[in-house]
Amino acid sequence: MPTAEKTLDEILTLAAAHFKVPREKLSPDDDFFKTLGIDSLQALDLLTKLENHFRVELPDYELQGVSDFRTLASKIQVRL
Amino acid sequence: MSTQQALNRKGETMSWEFRDGLIELVLHRTPCNEIGSRSLSDLELFCRTLEPPTQPVHALIVYSELKCGFCAGADLRELYEGSQSMEAEDAAKGVRDFLERIHRVLNLIDAAPMTTIAAVHGVTFGGGLELALACDLIIADKTARFAFPELRLGLIPGFGGIPRLKRDVGNSVVRDLLLTGRSFNTTKAQQIGLVSQVVAEGEALRAARSTAAQLAKFDHQTAVTAKRFIKPIPQEELKQEIEIFCELFSRPAVQAGLKKFVESKDAQPYLP
Numbered sequence: 001m002p003t004a005e006k007t008l009d010e011i012l013t014l015a016a017a018h019f020k021v022p023r024e025k026l027s028p029d030d031d032f033f034k035t036l037g038i039d040s041l042q043a044l045d046l047l048t049k050l051e052n053h054f055r056v057e058l059p060d061y062e063l064q065g066v067s068d069f070r071t072l073a074s075k076i077q078v079r080l
Numbered sequence: 081m082s083t084q085q086a087l088n089r090k091g092e093t094m095s096w097e098f099r100d101g102l103i104e105l106v107l108h109r110t111p112c113n114e115i116g117s118r119s120l121s122d123l124e125l126f127c128r129t130l131e132p133p134t135q136p137v138h139a140l141i142v143y144s145e146l147k148c149g150f151c152a153g154a155d156l157r158e159l160y161e162g163s164q165s166m167e168a169e170d171a172a173k174g175v176r177d178f179l180e181r182i183h184r185v186l187n188l189i190d191a192a193p194m195t196t197i198a199a200v201h202g203v204t205f206g207g208g209l210e211l212a213l214a215c216d217l218i219i220a221d222k223t224a225r226f227a228f229p230e231l232r233l234g235l236i237p238g239f240g241g242i243p244r245l246k247r248d249v250g251n252s253v254v255r256d257l258l259l260t261g262r263s264f265n266t267t268k269a270q271q272i273g274l275v276s277q278v279v280a281e282g283e284a285l286r287a288a289r290s291t292a293a294q295l296a297k298f299d300h301q302t303a304v305t306a307k308r309f310i311k312p313i314p315q316e317e318l319k320q321e322i323e324i325f326c327e328l329f330s331r332p333a334v335q336a337g338l339k340k341f342v343e344s345k346d347a348q349p350y351l352p
Contacts, residue, residue, distance in 0.1 A: 041112070041148060041203055048225050048265045059262045060227075 001080050008073035011050060015069070018049055028070040050076060087129045091122040096129070102292050103129075103140045103194075112148040115207045115239075116155030120178065123185040130192050136300045139292035140189075140196045142215060143285050149202020150224070151211060154239070160338040168330065175329050179322045182207075182239050186214040190244070190313055193304045195295050199288035200224045201281070205263070210239035213248065216307065219277045219291065220266045221284040226274065227263035233337035238325035243317035249273055 002010075008028055016023040019036045026035060033043065044060065050072075051058055056079040066072055088097045093109035105126060107113040130140075144150045163171040189196060189211075198212035201221040209226050212218050228237050228245075236242060236258070245254050253272045257264070269275040279287045295303065328334060 041152070044225055044263060045202070045223065048223060051265050052222060052267065055267075057264070057268055059260065061260065061262055 004073060004077050007054070007077050007080070008070060010053070011069055011073050011076070014049055014053055015046060018046060026069065028073075029068050031067045032069055032072070033067055054080065056080060089125070091125065093119040093122045094126065096126055098129075098135075098137070101136060101138045101296055102289075103137055105140060105142045107142070107144040107151060108146060110146065112152035112203055113144055113146060113150065113208065114152055114155040114157075115182070115211070116158040117178070119155070120181055120185070124181065127185045127188045130188055132193065137194045138296045138298075138300055138303070140192060140194050140215075141199055141285070141288045141292060142189075142196070142211065143199040143288065144201070147202070149208070150198070150200040150204040151208025152203045153206025153208050153229070156233075156338055157342050160335075160342045163335065163338075172326060172330055176322070176326050179238050179325060183318060183322065186210065186240050187313060187318070190214040190240075190311075191308075193307075194300075195292075195303060195307065197288045197291060199284035201284050205229055206237065206241075207239045210237060210241040210244065213241060213244035216311065217277075217291065218269075218275045219279065219284050219287045220269060220275045221279050221281050222266055223281050224266050224269070224275075224284075225263045226265075226269055227261065228257050229261045229263070231258060231261045233341065234331060234333040235328050235337075236321070236325060238321060240318050240321060242321055243314035245274075246317070247312070247314060 012026045012028070013023055015021070015032065015036060016026055019038065019042070021036060032038070036042075038046070043063070047058060047060060047063070054076055056076060058075060058079060062075050063072070066075065089095060093113070094105060094107045096103060096105045109119055113119070162174060166174070195217065196215040197217045197219060198215040199219050200212055201223050202225065204212055204224055205227045206229060209228060228241055230237050242254065242258065245257070249272045266275055266278045270278050277287055277291075
């Protein structure tokens with residue numbers, strides 16, 4: 001099972017690629033809505049990408065109040 | 081111009097084209113094919129071409145040309161603003177009228193004398209999922225995401241979603257989706273039997289056309305007869321759903337939920 005740090009790193013890389021943002025512009029504690037300039041529909045798009053990549057199912061209500069990559073990674077980590 | 085070509089139309093919210101025994105209905109109302117009064121009028125016009133088709137048609141494909149997805153559901157802004165602009169009794173009557181009309185068109189699509197395929201991608205929520213469920217087959221690309229989020233607004237799906245979902249998947253799945261209002265991806269959708277094929281991003285329409293080409297090989301009347309035999313229309317439950325929706329709509333919690341959604345400047349209105 002990958003470590004939490006590896007999961008976080010993969011999320012940052014996937015988000016950067018998906019939304020065509022330089023990887024170095026993303027940090028674990030960034031508000032991904034603001035940093036990526038996305039809305040909730042695009043956030044669901046990212047969620048789909050992450051579920052497919054990590055082969056997990058993450059109910060979207062677990063994202064309530066989640067807006068940073070680090071917390072998002074912890075939600076995925078517990079389902080690996 | 082052939083008879084079928086004469087039936088082609090480019091509408092405000094959707095367009096359709098007949099070609100070689102195949103109809104393609106493409107949704108294109110920005111931002112994400114929300115179903116409001118204009119979409120309903122276009123669907124009613126489209127459905128007149130199905131009653132009955134002037135030439136044998138072996139398949140109908142419904143898809144969206146918008147990047148965001150197949151359809152984000154009912155036009156909640158129109159619903160809210162409409163209900164706020166009139167007396168409660170008139171608003172309730174307007175909602176019932178809308179539901180009865182949308183049920184008529186979705187019932188026509190459901191029972192259409194041809195195989196119907198929803199080729200979906202991205203957001204396929206609420207009324208969008210209900211439109212897909214009216215079709216015989218759902219082919220989804222990997223970006224598709226499905227949900228019945230109506231409970232978040234104090235409502236239930238009102239376009240026939242519950243009876244049609246019950247027809248296709250187990251009751252425990254229906255309870256999960258309806259009661260949590262959560263969205264789920266194509267892996268889950270295929271696991272529960274909602275989706276018949278999952279394809280790479282951007283490939284749903286191609287796969288639907290390939291499937292339609294296969295359908296064209298078979299005797300049309302046999303296919304129509306088989307469909308009628310294996311796909312009952314849950315008439316009584318569909319009527320019950322309208323009654324329940326109308327009863328729930330009158331509650332203050334619904335107006336509060338709609339107001340919150342419509343006026344939200346939050347980045348997260350589509351998240352639960």
